Amino acid sequence: MxxxxxxxxxxxxxxxxxxxxxxxxxxxxxxxxxxxxxKLGERGxxxxxxxxLQSDSDEVQEYAKxxxxxxxxxxxxxxxxxxIKRRHADKVKGARVRVQKGRKVYIYKSLFLPLGEILxxxxxxxxxxxxxxxxxxxxxxxxxxxxxxxxxxxxSNADQHFTGAYFILRKEITADDITELDTx
Numbered sequence: 001m002x003x004x005x006x007x008x009x010x011x012x013x014x015x016x017x018x019x020x021x022x023x024x025x026x027x028x029x030x031x032x033x034x035x036x037x038x039k040l041g042e043r044g045x046x047x048x049x050x051x052x053l054q055s056d057s058d059e060v061q062e063y064a065k066x067x068x069x070x071x072x073x074x075x076x077x078x079x080x081x082x083x084i085k086r087r088h089a090d091k092v093k094g095a096r097v098r099v100q101k102g103r104k105v106y107i108y109k110s111l112f113l114p115l116g117e118i119l120x121x122x123x124x125x126x127x128x129x130x131x132x133x134x135x136x137x138x139x140x141x142x143x144x145x146x147x148x149x150x151x152x153x154x155x156s157n158a159d160q161h162f163t164g165a166y167f168i169l170r171k172e173i174t175a176d177d178i179t180e181l182d183t184x
Contacts, residue, residue: 001032005017005033005036008020008033018042021033030048033045034046035070038067039072041076041079041080043080049068049073050064052064053065095173096178096181099178100175104172105181106170106172108169109169112149112166113167115163136169140171140172141170141171142170143167143168143169144168145167146166146167147166147168148162148165149165150162150163
């Protein structure tokens with residue numbers, strides 16, 4: 001880690017570290033800034049490091065892994081994860097109270113369906129059942145939105161085509177199914 005990053009950590013200068021993370025042209029400097037943010041307890045740094053694990057560059061992936069395996073970073077990550085779980089537990093506790101008072105509480109999830117499952121065998125636009133959506137609907141889930149996914153259908157074809165969709169699902173939690181909050 002560079003002396004510049006060490007100095008910013010010592011000064012607890014989160015804003016400058018974020019600027020480096022967003023604007024630096026040097027990926028190593030960006031990852032060092034992300035490490036500094038994690039050491040200061042900033043979740044954005046951890047998210048950046050985790051996304052770096054998906055990089056096309058093996059070098060970037062390895063450097064991010066090394067940072068994430070550092071004992072100090074691991075401890076901060078554990079602390080951040082514990083805090084997220086604590087906050088979530090508090091929200092679940094509050095949701096239980098709202099449900100008991102007759103107020104609405106919702107949970108959400110997403111479901112990806114490939115094009116073939118959405119359209120079935122219909123090529124002429126005829127209405128088709130979508131079994132996967134029927135299944136979640138029968139469990140009380142409602143589709144509130146969808147996000148189309150595009151991708152190349154053929155390797156040699158540069159055109160992007162509709163290949164499926166992510167469905168955003170919502171379910172209202174009632175007093176009868178309040179135990180579902182325990183799994184969230």
